[in-house]
Amino acid sequence: MELHFMGTASAYPTPVRGASCIIFRRDSDCWMFDCGEGSQTQVMKSTIKPGKISKIFITHLHGDHVFGLPGLLCTIGQNSTQDRLLEIYGPQGLQKFLRVNLELSRSMLGFDYVVHELIPIREQCNCVKDWETWSVDHEAPRGPLHPYEKPGMSISADKQGVWHLLEESGVSVKASWLTHRIPSFGFVIQQASQPGRLNVDVLKSKGILPGPLYAKIKKGETITAPSGELVKPEDVLGPDKPGKKVVILGDTSNSDSIASIAQGADVLVHETTLENDMVENAIEKGHSTPAMAAAFANMIGARHLIITHFSQRYRPVNAEITDDCEDPSVLTLLKEAQEGFGLEKVTAAFDLMSFSIR
Amino acid sequence: MELHFMGTASAYPTPVRGASCIIFRRDSDCWMFDCGEGSQTQVMKSTIKPGKISKIFITHLHGDHVFGLPGLLCTIGQNSTQDRLLEIYGPQGLQKFLRVNLELSRSMLGFDYVVHELIPIREQCNCVKDWETWSVDHEAPRGPLHPYEKPGMSISADKQGVWHLLEESGVSVKASWLTHRIPSFGFVIQQASQPGRLNVDVLKSKGILPGPLYAKIKKGETITAPSGELVKPEDVLGPDKPGKKVVILGDTSNSDSIASIAQGADVLVHETTLENDMVENAIEKGHSTPAMAAAFANMIGARHLIITHFSQRYRPVNAEITDDCEDPSVLTLLKEAQEGFGLEKVTAAFDLMSFSIR
Ligand SMILES: [Zn+2]
Ligand SMILES: [Zn+2]
Ligand SMILES: [Zn+2]
Ligand SMILES: [Zn+2]
Numbered sequence: 001m002e003l004h005f006m007g008t009a010s011a012y013p014t015p016v017r018g019a020s021c022i023i024f025r026r027d028s029d030c031w032m033f034d035c036g037e038g039s040q041t042q043v044m045k046s047t048i049k050p051g052k053i054s055k056i057f058i059t060h061l062h063g064d065h066v067f068g069l070p071g072l073l074c075t076i077g078q079n080s081t082q083d084r085l086l087e088i089y090g091p092q093g094l095q096k097f098l099r100v101n102l103e104l105s106r107s108m109l110g111f112d113y114v115v116h117e118l119i120p121i122r123e124q125c126n127c128v129k130d131w132e133t134w135s136v137d138h139e140a141p142r143g144p145l146h147p148y149e150k151p152g153m154s155i156s157a158d159k160q161g162v163w164h165l166l167e168e169s170g171v172s173v174k175a176s177w178l179t180h181r182i183p184s185f186g187f188v189i190q191q192a193s194q195p196g197r198l199n200v201d202v203l204k205s206k207g208i209l210p211g212p213l214y215a216k217i218k219k220g221e222t223i224t225a226p227s228g229e230l231v232k233p234e235d236v237l238g239p240d241k242p243g244k245k246v247v248i249l250g251d252t253s254n255s256d257s258i259a260s261i262a263q264g265a266d267v268l269v270h271e272t273t274l275e276n277d278m279v280e281n282a283i284e285k286g287h288s289t290p291a292m293a294a295a296f297a298n299m300i301g302a303r304h305l306i307i308t309h310f311s312q313r314y315r316p317v318n319a320e321i322t323d324d325c326e327d328p329s330v331l332t333l334l335k336e337a338q339e340g341f342g343l344e345k346v347t348a349a350f351d352l353m354s355f356s357i358r
Numbered sequence: 359m360e361l362h363f364m365g366t367a368s369a370y371p372t373p374v375r376g377a378s379c380i381i382f383r384r385d386s387d388c389w390m391f392d393c394g395e396g397s398q399t400q401v402m403k404s405t406i407k408p409g410k411i412s413k414i415f416i417t418h419l420h421g422d423h424v425f426g427l428p429g430l431l432c433t434i435g436q437n438s439t440q441d442r443l444l445e446i447y448g449p450q451g452l453q454k455f456l457r458v459n460l461e462l463s464r465s466m467l468g469f470d471y472v473v474h475e476l477i478p479i480r481e482q483c484n485c486v487k488d489w490e491t492w493s494v495d496h497e498a499p500r501g502p503l504h505p506y507e508k509p510g511m512s513i514s515a516d517k518q519g520v521w522h523l524l525e526e527s528g529v530s531v532k533a534s535w536l537t538h539r540i541p542s543f544g545f546v547i548q549q550a551s552q553p554g555r556l557n558v559d560v561l562k563s564k565g566i567l568p569g570p571l572y573a574k575i576k577k578g579e580t581i582t583a584p585s586g587e588l589v590k591p592e593d594v595l596g597p598d599k600p601g602k603k604v605v606i607l608g609d610t611s612n613s614d615s616i617a618s619i620a621q622g623a624d625v626l627v628h629e630t631t632l633e634n635d636m637v638e639n640a641i642e643k644g645h646s647t648p649a650m651a652a653a654f655a656n657m658i659g660a661r662h663l664i665i666t667h668f669s670q671r672y673r674p675v676n677a678e679i680t681d682d683c684e685d686p687s688v689l690t691l692l693k694e695a696q697e698g699f700g701l702e703k704v705t706a707a708f709d710l711m712s713f714s715i716r
Contacts, residue, residue: 012433013396015403019429037429038371038396045373063432063463071377071395071425075370093462100458103494104451105421106486106540128464134505136461141499147492182464 006042039068058090059250060184070101077109093138120183178252181286191243271309294340364400397426416448417608418542428459435467451496478541536610539644549601629667652698666707
């Protein structure tokens, strides 16, 4: 399992830094998180094959997180002939966003897609200063779906403020909300726990040699030894290995409400748009500083923190440094996050970085 | 006056070739023609300042020509504080496209914009194979405008099939339609004719020396010589110098209907998506070959032809050539266009190319 960072910029893409887009890969299956303008071009530069993207999750509808989505779908459509269903999850309004973009451009796609919408709760709309004065219709336009669109779900929060997105072959995805200028979500990917280690010595002592029976007992079935003795899984299996938990947050100036489901994350991806000294500016714009990200990583007991979504004022760490250039770089943000969370436990993302989840 | 090519790709952007976007610059004023995904990043790589873009013209609503527009507006908004009105012209549906994108992303902009829509005529909709079976609502959603949107015009064709977009300080823009898979337009920029050369010898012989009187007579006013003799403009001004005519076409498989207003173009920008041997494929997809572009350039007596909108199968001419690479390059298309229109009279555009109009 890896995370691949396609773009690490806040606000808008530039020639040196793409807009928000992260790909989570397990085996050959790829899930995309956010799709800012230009993400398809970033994917082409990476080792990710666009045709392998099976699910897309959108944290919120700001342009730097979603304006690349219609173009990505068109390009996947032009280059793939296989039967597929692309599943897309995101805030209410995403169905309308995609349908209007694809209809007006008369983009036929050639593969099926479905948009499952997360319905925001009251608290999220209260974060939006002008929610009452600037009313926006988030409902998908009535009338027929796009010719390749399948009807999607409306997913509402449960009483704990958790959206349950999917639960399938060994993995589940949940979401909760974040404080931002518009409704914003964080996603928690939870891999199912894996069966523990087989005590091969015990099995052999009972005359059971490596083969299909080992797989059976690993799956939780009782097997029979040559002696006729029944061997139960709990006799020869160590404790379950917990599955990995990967937490990817959208833009946020306060992530507390997702803390309970993010608890114990193996990897936490948190935005740090501006440095600690600019905390007021950051919060006013709905964003976080490294100290805020570090505090949240401590609160949930994360194993590792990856910071991303950097203001354009911070030079990429790998960009050329010229003598007359006094701009701060991403190193400023990285150091501040390390101070708050630990030297070895923080990574600053950069475009096309891949990060192994172990 | 120059044309700056931001992107020269058909269908979708790649790391080596941006989606369609051309900037026409006269003095410091910049007009953008089409805005495919990633155009804002291409502009940042160029010598064009986004803040100098005062008008945007969209040939048609295919994604490779318009998906970059919402992001471009957001970025201009984030980086400019000046009062401005950005005027945008394009096919019916563009108001809805922009409003829905900017509303759902709650992008406030901070400067005013207006969208003037070109209403297609029957013939354009007849080009669309599935116009009847896949009905799309092109009307802007009822309800309030975007907070920064000013009400735009609906521009219909006159009896000659010409859309009159604007006429201002020394320049006019007209449009006519092209055959494509969706309604597509070409634009004709006509600079007003400039006054001819002053015959300074004659003026001096009448005792009129260089100064404000020269400017007066150039503007068409009659002046008085020291002798009391009246000197009329026609006595001392050479013939008017015709203004430049620049023709920029959208995607097209048949440009005949714009021929009359494109006649005598100083520069014609015409797409050549595929090579001559693939003419059937090109026409089926609503596109042109170099021979078709050359034939049209001949028909209108153009002075110079610039080809662009290249299929990704053609390597950019300036891309690295590797030994095992047998793909055709843009040179294939350039040679075919030169065969049809003249060796010296054709230029193949490439990303970030600028072309002086003399
Ligand atoms: Zn953002
Ligand atoms: Zn945001
Ligand atoms: Zn095109
Ligand atoms: Zn097109």
